[in-house]
Amino acid sequence: MxxxxxxxxxxxxxxxxxxxxxxxxxxxxxxxxxxxxxxGPKIVHIYDLEYAVEYGCEYRLRGEEAEEA
Known part of the structure; x- marks a missing residue:
């Protein structure tokens, strides 16, 4: 399996x-x-693909890396 x-x-x-x-x-x-x-107004969020070797992949909200720095 x-x-x-x-x-x-x-x-x-x-x-x-x-x-x-x-x-x-x-x-x-x-x-x-x-x-x-x-x-209300339409809100659009865009997620970008990143690979995670441990389990598969993850999608990170576009612009999050700039906010975390």
């Missing part, structure tokens, strides 16, 4: 979300766009 491929989200409204895929995707998306609709 192989381990599932884990995708984590870091920052923004998806922070802490973890998705498990049955296998490694052949061509993972380089960016993920999350659109938040809440009765």
């Amino acid at each position: 192989s381990q599932p491929y884990v995708v984590r989200y870091v920052g923004g409204p998806l922070d802490g979300r973890v998705d498990s895929l049955p296998s490694t995707p052949e061509d993972p998306k380089q960016t993920v766009t999350y659109v938040h609709l809440h009765g």
Whole structure:
């Protein structure tokens, strides 16, 4: 039995979300766009792909690295 491929989200409204895929995707998306609709203006968050050798990959909210520095 192989381990599932884990995708984590870091920052923004998806922070802490973890998705498990049955296998490694052949061509993972380089960016993920999350659109938040809440009765007001549309808010768009963009996540960029980064690989994590330990478990799969993670998507980091674009611009987070500048805020952490």
